[in-house]
Amino acid sequence: MLAVSLAVAYVPTLLGLSAAPALARMQPDDRTVVDGLVFGALLFLFADFMSLTANLGVGAADLIWRGALLASFAGGLVVFAGLERLGGAAPARLAVWWAVGVGLHSLAEGIVVGHNLTLGLAQALRPLAVFSFVLHKVVEGLSVAVLMARGQRTGLPLQVMLASVAALPLAAGALLGAVRLAGAASSIFYALGAGSVAFILPAFAASRSRHPAAWTAAGAAGFLFVAVAALLHEL
Numbered sequence: 001m002l003a004v005s006l007a008v009a010y011v012p013t014l015l016g017l018s019a020a021p022a023l024a025r026m027q028p029d030d031r032t033v034v035d036g037l038v039f040g041a042l043l044f045l046f047a048d049f050m051s052l053t054a055n056l057g058v059g060a061a062d063l064i065w066r067g068a069l070l071a072s073f074a075g076g077l078v079v080f081a082g083l084e085r086l087g088g089a090a091p092a093r094l095a096v097w098w099a100v101g102v103g104l105h106s107l108a109e110g111i112v113v114g115h116n117l118t119l120g121l122a123q124a125l126r127p128l129a130v131f132s133f134v135l136h137k138v139v140e141g142l143s144v145a146v147l148m149a150r151g152q153r154t155g156l157p158l159q160v161m162l163a164s165v166a167a168l169p170l171a172a173g174a175l176l177g178a179v180r181l182a183g184a185a186s187s188i189f190y191a192l193g194a195g196s197v198a199f200i201l202p203a204f205a206a207s208r209s210r211h212p213a214a215w216t217a218a219g220a221a222g223f224l225f226v227a228v229a230a231l232l233h234e235l
């Protein structure tokens with residue numbers, strides 16, 4: 001379980017994060033394009049989180065349950081906004097907060113992965129499903145790398161640390177999922193994660209005004225890229 005989590009979550013996240021030094025050396029104009037790409041990709045993931053949050057809920061018709069999910073979403077948004085206010089808006093700090101947000105989302109994913117693994121290894125580890133999952137983890141890592149690059153803090157120790165924060169919760173979630181604990185909790189963590197995405201999205205939109213056309217085109221490309229990956233996942 002731990003080996004699977006490391007292979008499908010930690011390695012690709014770290015791979016995405018390892019782009020940070022190269023991103024830090026980029027011209028501001030080129031970085032606008034990367035911002036757009038990440039924004040588009042996260043926008044798709046956000047829509048995906050929202051539908052998962054709505055669908056995975058046990059007895060989703062239950063008003064209290066829906067309220068709890070909504071509160072988690074809003075709570076995620078408010079907590080991260082509060083952290084940013086307290087800690088200052090330094091981009092390097094933003095990278096840390098966002099890594100925590102990805103970590104919450106990874107915990108939710110882990111619970112689902114753990115559930116799926118108990119249903120059978122062959123079904124859970126279909127090559128296309130693994131490939132698309134790994135791809136989306138690279139994008140998640142890349143989104144953290146963009147913020148690291150902005151703060152010009154891109155050292156390997158920080159990469160390893162933030163990859164751990166962002167991806168290791170998946171292993172914990174997988175263990176919970178495997179013993180069939182916390183099925184409903186995964187929805188709560190998806191909702192918290194979606195709140196953190198709502199918090200971080202504007203950070204990737206800030207540079208849009210510099211090159212609106214390039215940013216928008218990159219955004220569409222990023223959105224499509226993750227959409228195709230998600231489609232592969234369903235095959």
Ligand SMILES: [Zn+2]
Nearest residue numbers: 105109136140
């Ligand atoms: Zn994810």
